[in-house]
Amino acid sequence: MATVEDRQFRIEPFPGGTPGNLRLVEDGRLPDYDVVGTRPIRHDGTDKVTGRARYGADIKLSGLLQGYVLRSPHAHARIKSIDTSKAAEVPGVHAVCTNADMPSADHRAGDLGEGIVDWYHLNQNVLASDKVLYTGHAVAAVAADSVHIAEEAARLIEVEYEVLTPVLDVREARTADAPVLNDDVRTDLQPAGEQGDTPTNVAKHFHYEKGDVDAGFAAAELVIEREFTTKTVHQGYIEPHTATALWSPDGKITVWTSTQGSFMIRMQVAELLGVPISKVKVVPMEIGGGFGGKIAVYLQPVAAVLSKLSGRPVKLNMDRSNVFDATGPTPGSYMKVKIGVDADGMITAGEAELLFEAGAFPGSPINPGCMCVFACYDVPNGRIDGYDICVNKPRSNAYRAPGSTHVAFATETIVDEICEARGICPVEFRLKNAVKEGDERVDGVTYPPIGMWETIKAVELSDHWQSSLDGPNRGRGIASGFWFNFGGNSVVTATVNEDGTVSLIEGSTDIGGTRAAVAMQLAEILGIAAEDVTPTVVDTDSIGHTDVTGGSRTCHATGLAAIKAAEDIQAQLCQRAAMLWDVEADQVEYDGRATLSGPEGKTISFQEIAGKLTQTGGPVVGRGSVNADKHGGAFGTHIADVEVDPDTGKVQILRYTVVQDVGTAIHPSYVEGQMQGGAAQGIGWALNEEYHYGDDGHLHNATFLDYRIPTCYDLPDIETIIVEVPNPGHPFGVRGVGEVPIVPPPAAMANAIYRAAGVRMRSLPMSPPKVLHELLASDE
């Protein structure tokens, strides 16, 4: 059998794309599908481009009240008392609520599928009663005839605080004399370790070890150890958080909201308000971006409580400052990483110490950070220690491949330094050290079929890598990254209509074109056109439990459910055809081209039999329900060309290419869109984005004017090369695609900046002042 190195590849345009949309093709291997891999117009496209799509803030209800949330002016303070009496007396005010209006919560763990939440901490994050732990922490809320009345009344709420010293840096927060945010937090050694017994800000310590680390470093010819820092950054979704709730007299709660997971919102609202999930219906509106930040509840329980108190529906909207001040950023970090290589340029050992900001309550993505830090390479000996540390910033939340971007910045920068020191081409180094099927990560998990090596091969063959980059102050860098992806629960029902079309019902919020990608998988199985499937996202009373649109899971898992629904339809239609032909069902075949075949040359098309459902037993409804667990991981490698202005430190991107193993691209345009969008966010994280806190814990740049995300003026047309190493855990080979493209950009940019300007950047963001500082320091 040929080894991976013997296989022959070429780069070619991906059909239907623009000139910059390419794919890696292995000789003799091309997917053979009718619908999968094509680019139909998305089913929700017209509503989106004409402005008719309804987002969370668009909901209007009879008697709707507007709400306003009072937030803490302090980063760290104990709440001594809250007096809402003056606010309640303001004309036009219908309800005022505090944490006391919610049921008390205890320290039970809630399993949100992809992660765990402590219900007490979530309760305190929604409305604080004991302490406020960051500026913007919600304390009370008002519902009134208008938002202006509600805001005016909220300002009359008297909160007496005992102001405490904030702690903002992870290294400071883990010292013995640091102010402790949560008296109930103990260090939990994981996985399968024991818990400490003293209050601390260090909520978790993850420890992974493989092989003989000391011997591995002793065998190395070159060992490089470096320290890195990254700043707190926000997901930067365009649509602020919003929630509208109606608590009916019969005890049923309906919530309209923009969320990545309506069932997760249902679970959290029910738990925090002490009602059964059957009493809560969540209606997912269209979502204007989430990236991990729209899974946890903020406003939803508060709107419900205000509705209960007022007897009317209540809407709460955040403004942009609220979003920055009080919703989940991804953590800032401190990282120390060490890698050793032998004389042949093979990695002999790796070691990492990672400190992530949890924010106000435990729960940073430190564990995936630990598991990703050496995930791209075959590291025979490794030791990883990661710490989840509370600081006086908003409770951190997921952000696209949570934790992986941080650690890739460290590892991939050191890899580049090793390549330079050893005189090895960065592509050659990665081809030699890339993980392949059967390799074991430091956490012990063995890889199934994966495409890390193939992404490097695609880089090597690409026009971008092979082109020259001339001119002063210009440089090229590459970096790789990994993300696990996820499977989880998804349900689809699909009804065959008499005209030969199919109505598809799903519970996955549409992000990035998932309606189309799910519909296409059903269409492929049935052999009909994607346009003949009408996908609809419905509320939690109308479909079975479906996990979040996150973790790069939807196209994989909800796609699997759609495939099962299609197969169910096939089986039922075979029975109907058997009835028409008076034969046994097992004598009928559905050939995948929308034709059913029976004995003696009998055939009937999908469209024809769809018109005969009433006479053969009634409507046909296919059902698919999965808890998928073979999602397959994804790797990406990026190439960045930059020019550094030596006078200002500004970094201009000249050319950028994203290479990624996607398993199989269902709708290439949306895959390319994810690759480009992820890269754009990663570039923003790399070059400009950061929370600016004062020493008092106040956030100084809580607007898009001062928190600078990249715009089209900052980015070139990002080129894409799709690599398709099929995931054996999916009939079409689908892997998740949405997260891994954010991982490599900071390291790719740092490596390019080094080649351009000769300075190693080990602190994000690499903004003009910081680059200029390094340039000036290097001149001294």
Place this chain on the structure above:
Amino acid sequence: MPRVHIPAPARDLTGGEVELEVEATSVRRLIGALDERYPGFAERVLEDGELKPGLRVAVDGHISAMGLLAQLEPDSQVHFLLAIGGG
């Protein structure tokens, strides 16, 4: 016989053993067998008879949706991992 990877923080119980062969047909039985051999192991991974909150079991590299009920084949490889939240 199924092989189980012992998480680094639990190797104090196994005398430093990293990987063990355990005769078991399900994850629940595997934990029981490990606890018999290394008392205290079950306490590290179970709470009220279920996997501790956030703890997951990977069988053959895939986090199993079945948890303790996951069935094991003679050549299965088992890992204890923490839930990974995506974005």
